[in-house]
Amino acid sequence: MTLRIGMIGTGGFSRKHAGHLTAMDGVKVQAICGTKLEKAEKMAVDFEGAAAYSEVKEMLDKERLDAVYICVPPMAHGEIELDLIDRRIPFLVEKPLGVDKGTVERIHERLKQQPLITSVGYHFRYAPSAEVLKTHLGDATIGLISGQWMGDMPEVPWWRKQEGSGGQFMEQTTHIVDLMRYIAGEVxxxxxxxxxxxxxxxxxxxxxxxxxTVNLKLESGAVASLSNVCILPSGVDRVGMTVYTDQTIIDWQPEAVTVTGKEGTAAEALQKKDPYVLESEAFLHAVRTGDASGILSDYKDAYKTHLVTWAALTSAQTGSAVKLS
Ligand SMILES: NC(=O)c1ccc[n+]([C@@H]2O[C@H](COP(=O)([O-])OP(=O)(O)OC[C@H]3O[C@@H](n4cnc5c(N)ncnc54)[C@H](O)[C@@H]3O)[C@@H](O)[C@H]2O)c1
Incomplete structure (x- = not known):
C-alpha cells in the first residue's frame, strides 16, 4: 500500500523531508500546504502529482492522508497539531515543539487523551554517532557533560525574533539538550x-x-553545562558534546566520535547512514504497521526536552534557577 503524505510548510526543511519521501518505495507526497497557494504550487512542481493548498483544514478535508509532516516555524504550532489529533492523522513534527509552554502543554495533554503515532525531528538520536556514543557509555558513570552549539545566525526572518523562534537554546541547542537526555536521563x-x-x-x-550558557542538574546526580553562540561568521562552527565518565572521555560530534582512555585517544568508525532518512523510515514503519518501537523521539518524550529549554529561558529572564519536577 502506498502511504499518502501531506506536507505543511514549503521551506527548506519541508523540501528536505519531501525529497527523502519521494525516494522511498511505497510513499507519495500527496499534498503540500503553504501560507500562500503560489508557494505550495511552486513546491508541488518538484513533487509530481502533489496537490497544492493554502489552508491546512482544506487540505485535510479534501485529501485522504495517511500521515503529515509539519515543517513550520516554531511560532506556528498549535492548531495544526490539534486538527491532526482530532482527525486521527499521525504526524512527524519538526523541533522545536513551540516557542511557549502553554501551546505545547495543550497538545501534549490532548495526545494523552487521544493517543496517536507521532515523531519529533530530533534526528541526532538516529545518527550512527549517537548509537556509538551510547554503546561506549555502557555502564560507566557519567560525571559531567559539556556541550555546545556555536555558529552563526540562520537567515530565515523568524529566527531572530524571540516570539518567532524562542531563541537559540530553544530552537537549535535543543538538539544537544535532547541528545543529552537520550544518553544521560532527565534534568x-x-x-x-x-x-x-x-x-x-x-x-x-x-x-x-x-x-x-546553561548549567543543568540531572536526576542521576550528574551535572552538565551547555552553551551556545550565534555570533560566529558563516562556516565557523562547533557543535557537539563531551562526556566525562569514570572510565573515559567521549567526544561526540554529529559525524565523529573519539574516545580517550588510559590507552590514548581513538576515533570510532561510523556507519554512513543519513539520520533524517532513518527517522522517516521509523515513522513510516509505525504508520504502516502500528509498531512505533523504532520511533526514538515521540511528542511525549520531546515535550520533556521542550520543558528544559523553556526552563532555561525562564531562568535567563528571572536570574533564578528553575526546578523541573
Ligand atoms: N531537524 C533539523 O535538523 C532541522 C533543520 C532545519 C530546520 N528544522 C526545523 O524545521 C522547521 C522549519 O524550518 P525551515 O528551515 O524549513 O523554515 P523556513 O522558513 O524555510 O520554512 C518555513 C515554512 O513554514 C511556512 N509557514 C510559516 N508560518 C506558517 C503558518 N502559520 N502555518 C503554516 N505554514 C507556515 C512558511 O511559509 C515556510 O514555507 C523549524 O522548526 C526548524 O527548526 C529542523
Whole structure:
C-alpha cells in the first residue's frame, strides 16, 4: 500500500523531508500546504502529482492522508497539531515543539487523551554517532557533560525574533539538550545566563540573545553545562558534546566520535547512514504497521526536552534557577 503524505510548510526543511519521501518505495507526497497557494504550487512542481493548498483544514478535508509532516516555524504550532489529533492523522513534527509552554502543554495533554503515532525531528538520536556514543557509555558513570552549539545566525526572518523562534537554546541547542537526555536521563534543575553581544548591533530586528550558557542538574546526580553562540561568521562552527565518565572521555560530534582512555585517544568508525532518512523510515514503519518501537523521539518524550529549554529561558529572564519536577 502506498502511504499518502501531506506536507505543511514549503521551506527548506519541508523540501528536505519531501525529497527523502519521494525516494522511498511505497510513499507519495500527496499534498503540500503553504501560507500562500503560489508557494505550495511552486513546491508541488518538484513533487509530481502533489496537490497544492493554502489552508491546512482544506487540505485535510479534501485529501485522504495517511500521515503529515509539519515543517513550520516554531511560532506556528498549535492548531495544526490539534486538527491532526482530532482527525486521527499521525504526524512527524519538526523541533522545536513551540516557542511557549502553554501551546505545547495543550497538545501534549490532548495526545494523552487521544493517543496517536507521532515523531519529533530530533534526528541526532538516529545518527550512527549517537548509537556509538551510547554503546561506549555502557555502564560507566557519567560525571559531567559539556556541550555546545556555536555558529552563526540562520537567515530565515523568524529566527531572530524571540516570539518567532524562542531563541537559540530553544530552537537549535535543543538538539544537544535532547541528545543529552537520550544518553544521560532527565534534568531536574536549570540555571541560565543569556546576553546580547553582537547581532542586535549588526542586524535589524534581532531580539534573541546571541550568547548563552546553561548549567543543568540531572536526576542521576550528574551535572552538565551547555552553551551556545550565534555570533560566529558563516562556516565557523562547533557543535557537539563531551562526556566525562569514570572510565573515559567521549567526544561526540554529529559525524565523529573519539574516545580517550588510559590507552590514548581513538576515533570510532561510523556507519554512513543519513539520520533524517532513518527517522522517516521509523515513522513510516509505525504508520504502516502500528509498531512505533523504532520511533526514538515521540511528542511525549520531546515535550520533556521542550520543558528544559523553556526552563532555561525562564531562568535567563528571572536570574533564578528553575526546578523541573
Ligand atoms: N531537524 C533539523 O535538523 C532541522 C533543520 C532545519 C530546520 N528544522 C526545523 O524545521 C522547521 C522549519 O524550518 P525551515 O528551515 O524549513 O523554515 P523556513 O522558513 O524555510 O520554512 C518555513 C515554512 O513554514 C511556512 N509557514 C510559516 N508560518 C506558517 C503558518 N502559520 N502555518 C503554516 N505554514 C507556515 C512558511 O511559509 C515556510 O514555507 C523549524 O522548526 C526548524 O527548526 C529542523
Amino acid at each position: 531536574t534543575e536549570v540555571y541560565a545566563s543569556y546576553a546580547n553581544r553582537v547581532n542586535h548591533k549588526k542586524f535589524e530586528g534581532v531580539t534573541v540573545a546571541d550568547v548563552g
